[in-house]
Amino acid sequence: MEQLHDHHQRTYENICRMYDEGIQRIAVVQPTGSGKSLLMAKLIEDNPDSRFFVLSTSHKINDQFQSKLDDKMLKRSNFNIYCNMPNMKQEVMESLQPDYIFLDEMHRALAKEWSKGINVLLNMYPNAKVLRLSATPIRYLDRCRNVAEELFGGNLACDMSLSQAILDGILPMARYVCGVYSFQKDEDSLNKKILHSCNVSAKYSCGFSSLLDSSIIVNEI
Numbered sequence: 143m144e145q146l147h148d149h150h151q152r153t154y155e156n157i158c159r160m161y162d163e164g165i166q167r168i169a170v171v172q173p174t175g176s177g178k179s180l181l182m183a184k185l186i187e188d189n190p191d192s193r194f195f196v197l198s199t200s201h202k203i204n205d206q207f208q209s210k211l212d213d214k215m216l217k218r219s220n221f222n223i224y225c226n227m228p229n230m231k232q233e234v235m236e237s238l239q240p241d242y243i244f245l246d247e248m249h250r251a252l253a254k255e256w257s258k259g260i261n262v263l264l265n266m267y268p269n270a271k272v273l274r275l276s277a278t279p280i281r282y283l284d285r286c287r288n289v290a291e292e293l294f295g296g297n298l299a300c301d302m303s304l305s306q307a308i309l310d311g312i313l314p315m316a317r318y319v320c321g322v323y324s325f326q327k328d329e330d331s332l333n334k335k336i337l338h339s340c341n342v343s344a345k346y347s348c349g350f351s352s353l354l355d356s357s358i359i360v361n362e363i
Contacts, residue, residue, distance in 0.1 A: 149300075150180055156299035157181065157273065167272040170300045178275040182244050183210045185273070186219060192241035194219040197227070197260070199247050207246075227259025235266055243267065245274040 146154060153170060160168050172178050186194050196219060198204050204221040211219065220238055222230070224247075243263070264272065 153300040170275045194242045195240035196244045
């Protein structure tokens with residue numbers, strides 16, 4: 143498994159300390175790309191006698207996470223996605239027997255329908271250690287509900303913003319690229335405007351391409 147970097151190690155130690163102190167539900171807020179999945183993988187690796195249940199938003203994300211685990215770790219882990227939770231049968235939930243429950247993109251846990259199945263699961267396993275992770279703990283379209291505060295009472299093992307991750311060198315500075323992707327359409331539109339412009343006489347009008355080539359703009363005064 144990939145080794146933890148310094149910022150991972152600090153967060154991981156906080157998670158373990160909080161679990162040892164009896165805090166059952168812990169949240170981790172870190173920006174996308176900062177390695178939240180490594181924390182989950184490390185917990186699975188360090189607890190060989192425990193079972194794990196991982197919920198995420200898509201099977202693709204689950205597949206990516208599973209690629210970080212070896213066969214022994216996979217045998218102790220079950221995976222599913224949020225949208226399946228409302229229809230999960232009770233016997234399936236009872237077969238999971240998780241010691242740890244990981245909820246990736248934790249803000250999804252407050253979705254009106256998805257939360258029903260998740261609450262059934264959490265109530266079924268009140269002694270399970272729960273780790274919720276997200277880059278965006280605020281549900282902006284849901285009265286700005288703060289998942290970390292509402293579900294965890296502020297029990298954060300890490301609260302890292304995107305700007306802080308960039309300043310600390312964990313993530314690279316963003317590069318914004320702006321390009322013209324509909325050049326031909328824009329050229330045709332501008333040529334029509336030039337031809338019908340009351341500010342340009344017929345004898346001075348020229349096509350947009352010519353304007354670009356010569357870098358000359360002719361206006362009638």
